[in-house]
Amino acid sequence: KNQVEQSPQSLIILEGKNCTLQCNYTVSPFSNLRWYKQDTGRGPVSLTIMTFSENTKSNGRYTATLDADTKQSSLHITASQLSDSASYICVVTPSGNTGKLIFGQGTTLQVKP
Amino acid sequence: DVKVTQSSRYLVKRTGEKVFLECVQDMDHENMFWYRQDPGLGLRLIYFSYDVKMKEKGDIPEGYSVSREKKERFSLILESASTNQTSMYLCAIDRNTGELFFGEGSRLTVL
Numbered sequence: 001k002n003q004v005e006q007s008p009q010s011l012i013i014l015e016g017k018n019c020t021l022q023c024n025y026t027v028s029p030f031s032n033l034r035w036y037k038q039d040t041g042r043g044p045v046s047l048t049i050m051t052f053s054e055n056t057k058s059n060g061r062y063t064a065t066l067d068a069d070t071k072q073s074s075l076h077i078t079a080s081q082l083s084d085s086a087s088y089i090c091v092v093t094p095s096g097n098t099g100k101l102i103f104g105q106g107t108t109l110q111v112k113p
Numbered sequence: 114d115v116k117v118t119q120s121s122r123y124l125v126k127r128t129g130e131k132v133f134l135e136c137v138q139d140m141d142h143e144n145m146f147w148y149r150q151d152p153g154l155g156l157r158l159i160y161f162s163y164d165v166k167m168k169e170k171g172d173i174p175e176g177y178s179v180s181r182e183k184k185e186r187f188s189l190i191l192e193s194a195s196t197n198q199t200s201m202y203l204c205a206i207d208r209n210t211g212e213l214f215f216g217e218g219s220r221l222t223v224l
Contacts, residue, residue: 032211043117043203043215089155093211100171101213105155
């Protein structure tokens with residue numbers, strides 16, 4: 001069964017610190033993996049998109065990595081800010097399966113001053 | 114910029130009522146989706162549509178129907194709302210770039 005598992009479920013860090021969120025998936029084959037940020041009460045917004053052949057993708061202080069061999073992805077946040085407090089969702093698109101994305105349950109990050 | 118507008122941010126309905134959730138996009142995109150989001154379960158696909166008058170069931174279509182009479186509008190219908198349909202509902206479009214653009218969400222409470 002295609003699955004996407006994220007860890008930790010929730011995380012609290014101090015402002016200015018770095019953190020790493022994990023995403024493990026069993027979807028195979030897949031065409032791309034995306035990370036979304038969802039602020040409380042809002043819709044998710046895309047942070048990064050990686051195809052199966054890409055290893056890393058950055059978007060400002062956000063850097064996503066992908067290891068297709070171990071089926072793992074991580075999202076690293078550098079020098080966290082209060083505005084980084086949100087849920088982060090990992091999404092995998094199976095190959096040839098348009099519309100049926102596989103969503104992780106998300107990691108809730110709280111950045112404290 | 115892509116704009117996906119959901120008609121209601123917050124709704125409170127009673128069990129058995131018919132509920133319409135509307136989603137409007139401002140570009141000429143074919144692919145539109147309805148998801149629901151619940152704590153601990155993530156986003157789950159209810160229905161999607163690739164074009165006018167076309168619809169496909171997602172993973173949890175039971176208790177829901179959809180309508181797409183015009184390309185820019187995709188409506189989710191709860192024929193007879195039940196308490197287990199209390200949730201956050203998210204509409205999204207796909208520009209065939211592999212990226213979903215979501216609306217702000219509609220939080221529905223069924224009493």
